[in-house]
Amino acid sequence: MTKLQRLSESTLSSLPGDVQRPGYDRKQLRNGVVHLGIGAFHRAHQAILFDDAARKGDMRWGIVGASLRSASVRDSLAPQDCLYSVVEREGSGECVRIIGALRDVVVAQENAASLINVMASSDTHLVTLTVTEKGYHLDPATGQLIETSADVMADIKSLEKPRTAAGLIVAALAKRKALGLRPFTAISCDNLPHNGKRLMNAVLAIAQKHDAALHEWIAMCGAFPETMVDRIVPATDDNAIAALSTRIGVEDRAMIRTEPFLQWVIQDKFAGERPAFEHLGAQLTDTVAPWEEAKLRMLNGAHSAIAYLGALAGIDYVHEVVAIPNARRFVELLWDESAATLSPPPGLDINAYRHALMQRFSNAALQHRTRQIAMDGSQKLPQRLLAAIAIRLQRGLPVEMQSLAVAAWMQWQGGKDDAGKSHVVDDPLASLTAAKLQDVHDAKSRVAALLSIEAIFPPSLSASPVLRNTLTKWLEMLMTTGSRATIDKAVVPK
Numbered sequence: 001m002t003k004l005q006r007l008s009e010s011t012l013s014s015l016p017g018d019v020q021r022p023g024y025d026r027k028q029l030r031n032g033v034v035h036l037g038i039g040a041f042h043r044a045h046q047a048i049l050f051d052d053a054a055r056k057g058d059m060r061w062g063i064v065g066a067s068l069r070s071a072s073v074r075d076s077l078a079p080q081d082c083l084y085s086v087v088e089r090e091g092s093g094e095c096v097r098i099i100g101a102l103r104d105v106v107v108a109q110e111n112a113a114s115l116i117n118v119m120a121s122s123d124t125h126l127v128t129l130t131v132t133e134k135g136y137h138l139d140p141a142t143g144q145l146i147e148t149s150a151d152v153m154a155d156i157k158s159l160e161k162p163r164t165a166a167g168l169i170v171a172a173l174a175k176r177k178a179l180g181l182r183p184f185t186a187i188s189c190d191n192l193p194h195n196g197k198r199l200m201n202a203v204l205a206i207a208q209k210h211d212a213a214l215h216e217w218i219a220m221c222g223a224f225p226e227t228m229v230d231r232i233v234p235a236t237d238d239n240a241i242a243a244l245s246t247r248i249g250v251e252d253r254a255m256i257r258t259e260p261f262l263q264w265v266i267q268d269k270f271a272g273e274r275p276a277f278e279h280l281g282a283q284l285t286d287t288v289a290p291w292e293e294a295k296l297r298m299l300n301g302a303h304s305a306i307a308y309l310g311a312l313a314g315i316d317y318v319h320e321v322v323a324i325p326n327a328r329r330f331v332e333l334l335w336d337e338s339a340a341t342l343s344p345p346p347g348l349d350i351n352a353y354r355h356a357l358m359q360r361f362s363n364a365a366l367q368h369r370t371r372q373i374a375m376d377g378s379q380k381l382p383q384r385l386l387a388a389i390a391i392r393l394q395r396g397l398p399v400e401m402q403s404l405a406v407a408a409w410m411q412w413q414g415g416k417d418d419a420g421k422s423h424v425v426d427d428p429l430a431s432l433t434a435a436k437l438q439d440v441h442d443a444k445s446r447v448a449a450l451l452s453i454e455a456i457f458p459p460s461l462s463a464s465p466v467l468r469n470t471l472t473k474w475l476e477m478l479m480t481t482g483s484r485a486t487i488d489k490a491v492v493p494k
């Protein structure tokens with residue numbers, strides 16, 4: 001087989017006619033956005049809106065992407081002039097679009113100074129972030145900056161070559177202040193509760209250690225809007241790359257697969273210029289929290305439950321889990337529990353939302369791996385499941401299904417699935433959970449050991465006998481009968 005050429009400016013014109021191309025002159029784009037954490041999610045979500053802005057003639061929102069550590073995204077995009085395809089899939093339908101808004105990719109650890117220069121340029125108005133929950137170095141339970149983390153300590157000592165996203169933002173804001181520029185607007189696009197506030201707190205905590213006047217300037221003039229971001233973006237694999245190459249006749253090593261759905265709710269709070277988000281499909285609002293809570297507790301809560309229960313049962317993909325009638329029933333019952341803790345914003349019909357979520361989870365064309373979602377559970381459980389559990393316990397309501405999801409996470413921490421097959425627990429607290437579980441064998445002691453991790457479980461939860469007993473019941477059942485049988489038992493009407 002002859003080797004295919006790479007997707008690039010020079011091969012754009014050879015693409016099949018049904019592939020959507022940027023359709024604007026990329027050379028005219030200015031670099032208005034710096035994105036920290038240029039993974040698949042950003043490229044399938046925020047970048048689409050910046051690309052749409054350019055398609056509509058607003059050329060201020062070209063993106064410079066930064067990887068905080070790994071060079072792999074840069075290495076896949078550089079030979080492609082930073083062009084990549086977004087493949088939207090649902091059923092047998094597929095739509096391929098080439099995104100042109102990304103202009104450059106920098107690896108922060110290789111070239112911090114030039115990244116900070118772009119962030120401090122007068123053209124840059126937005127710094128967006130998808131660095132995952134753990135990238136903020138916050139205590140998951142309290143949201144406080146973990147000042148003992150090695151990367152945070154390094155940034156507190158020197159901002160010459162920042163190691164954290166918050167450190168990079170402080171260094172760039174210091175430079176803007178020195179140049180007499182306004183701050184950029186820093187937009188966290190990660191699935192954290194009050195993500196804007198959490199980012200601001202991390203930035204202010206680091207700034208405070210360096211320069212009181214800088215801290216004051218950021219607190220007064222900076223903007224850290226809250227956001228809710230939503231789009232399911234599975235990790236790309238070689239099969240997907242090969243299938244797209246066959247389809248479009250060139251090789252794209254940076255392609256993204258995703259669903260047609262995309263939602264971005266942004267607090268209307270900016271330090272300077274912004275795109276006309278309201279004409280680009282985003283929702284601008286004063287109150288993001290009710291949207292964010294609904295999304296974190298319904299979509300992400302169910303995702304984590306599906307991930308642990310599914311992966312324990314050896315099931316690879318989300319759509320395969322929800323195709324099992326009792327697993328689907330379990331998700332509905334879990335949603336009954338979580339939905340009761342929400343105050344849905346005007347415009348959000350929870351029943352319609354649940355229906356749409358189940359459809360999205362059932363999208364077999366996405367191939368979304370349970371193991372991908374199972375990563376970093378310690379950072380995800382608090383906002384996805386534990387916050388709602390705390391509310392229900394306070395109100396004296398049962399927490400059966402939510403506890404089963406948490407118990408499945410506990411069982412996953414043991415490192416073996418239901419068939420006895422070992423897996424790596426991919427989580428920043430993995431060594432802590434492993435140490436807690438060392439030589440602790442029965443369900444009751446394992447629950448007690450894991451509940452004692454304060455970074456995950458606040459005292460109000462670890463001290464709750466109801467929660468402890470419910471978790472112990474489910475963990476015991478998971479350990480002895482496995483995930484499938486436990487789900488079957490859980491959904492039997494009482």
Ligand code: CS2
Pocket residue numbers: 191229230231232233299300303304372373374380
């Ligand atoms: C998923 C999310 O991997 C995960 O933890 O739950 O990435 C989820 O797909 C997105 O939040 C959907 O918007």
